[in-house]
Amino acid sequence: MHYGMGKVTRCRDVTATEFKYCSDLNTTRFLKRIIEAEKPDFIAFTGDNIFGSSTTDVAESMIQAFGPAMELGLPWAAVLGNHDQESTMDREELMYFISLMDYSVAQVNPPAEDPSNLAKGGVMEKIDGFGNYDLRVYGPPGSHLANSSILNLFFLDSGDRETVRGVRTYGYIKESQLRWLHRVSEALQQDSNHKVGAQLPGLAFFHIPIPETPQLYYQNIVGQFQEAVACSRVNSGVLQTLVSLGDIKAVFVGHDHTNDFCGNLNGIWFCYGGGIGYHGYGKAGWPRRARIILAEAGKGENGWMEVEMIKTWKRLDDQRLSKIDEQVLWEIRKKSM
Numbered sequence: 148m149h150y151g152m153g154k155v156t157r158c159r160d161v162t163a164t165e166f167k168y169c170s171d172l173n174t175t176r177f178l179k180r181i182i183e184a185e186k187p188d189f190i191a192f193t194g195d196n197i198f199g200s201s202t203t204d205v206a207e208s209m210i211q212a213f214g215p216a217m218e219l220g221l222p223w224a225a226v227l228g229n230h231d232q233e234s235t236m237d238r239e240e241l242m243y244f245i246s247l248m249d250y251s252v253a254q255v256n257p258p259a260e261d262p263s264n265l266a267k268g269g270v271m272e273k274i275d276g277f278g279n280y281d282l283r284v285y286g287p288p289g290s291h292l293a294n295s296s297i298l299n300l301f302f303l304d305s306g307d308r309e310t311v312r313g314v315r316t317y318g319y320i321k322e323s324q325l326r327w328l329h330r331v332s333e334a335l336q337q338d339s340n341h342k343v344g345a346q347l348p349g350l351a352f353f354h355i356p357i358p359e360t361p362q363l364y365y366q367n368i369v370g371q372f373q374e375a376v377a378c379s380r381v382n383s384g385v386l387q388t389l390v391s392l393g394d395i396k397a398v399f400v401g402h403d404h405t406n407d408f409c410g411n412l413n414g415i416w417f418c419y420g421g422g423i424g425y426h427g428y429g430k431a432g433w434p435r436r437a438r439i440i441l442a443e444a445g446k447g448e449n450g451w452m453e454v455e456m457i458k459t460w461k462r463l464d465d466q467r468l469s470k471i472d473e474q475v476l477w478e479i480r481k482k483s484m
Contacts, residue, residue: 148174148192149230149427150212151201158425162432171211173425174435177464178215181437184468189284190216191300193401194228194354198426205236206244217249224253224300226278228354228401229307229318238304242277253302254280257327275321276304281331287444290451297453298442299335299347301328301395305355311381317355319379325388332392348454348477349395350440356400358382360417363410369474370408370419370461373430377403389415396457396477399438405430407438407461409474416476421461434463445479455479 158169202208216223232238242255282300286292306318339347360376389395390413397416407421421436422429440459445452460473
């Protein structure tokens with residue numbers, strides 16, 4: 148969203164004919180339009196939620212940025228981007244504040260008592276970054292899956308900037324984070340096999356795309372690839388880890404505002420949301436946009452079943468709130484009779 152200080156913060160990259168006066172409030176209005184049209188159960192914010200250098204009151208900027216979700220009582224979560232901390236709060240303070248906001252289900256990091264935070268031998272391991280956590284989507288109330296997760300959501304801190312061997316580059320997901328992800332995913336899958344009898348799908352959310360993303364320029368994608376991928380020069384093995392886990396079917400990133408495509412790398416979809424915020428850079432005449440994700444649970448003779456299909460599409464901030472690029476990201480393989 149790149150939120151600044153509300154109505155006094157002007158928009159970037161809009162045409163004079165589009166708006167008589169444009170500010171952060173246009174971002175707020177767009178978010179409210181999407182919520183009204185889609186009636187989501189949950190909202191995930193993928194970083195650069197505020198533009199730190201454009202605000203002198205970080206708390207107030209975050210309250211305004213996440214305001215539509217809180218006003219409507221919607222559960223929401225967030226990760227940090229590379230611009231959130233460019234004001235008076237550091238990354239730990241930002242995530243702590245976010246975790247305490249109304250209807251937020253975000254966490255600073257896994258709780259100390261969480262078994263998934265234990266390294267081999269039962270020793271507590273420090274995880275790099277702030278905003279590494281998992282959320283579990285439970286089955287419909289009253290169903291036999293009401294107390295079982297049917298979809299797992301993983302949030303990771305991809306950092307901001309790093310200096311590696313004297314070279315300045317973007318942040319990246321560290322080995323300690325990947326070890327934690329491996330442990331928590333493995334534990335959730337063991338639990339699901341016991342309770343549900345099937346591997347549960349998972350989705351991941353972080354801000355900065357992985358170094359393999361530029362490969363998608365030469366492949367079939369859904370959406371538009373309009374700017375160079377701004378990723379880290381360090382390849383920490385995120386893609387290999389995700390492939391080895393097998394449960395994460397799609398990853399959602401931010402960072403590159405005029406990329407809004409989904410592309411497949413080794414069986415996993417990597418999707419941009421496209422820029423939603425009017426104070427962040429964009430492309431004049433190219434509407435701001437946001438990505439919608441739908442997870443559909445099946446229904447059988449005995450009631451609700453596990454998630455059977457995950458779809459996605461985008462909404463544009465145009466007159467019709469256009470819906471574009473609908474696609475299926477994953478569907479369960481039906482057992483042959």
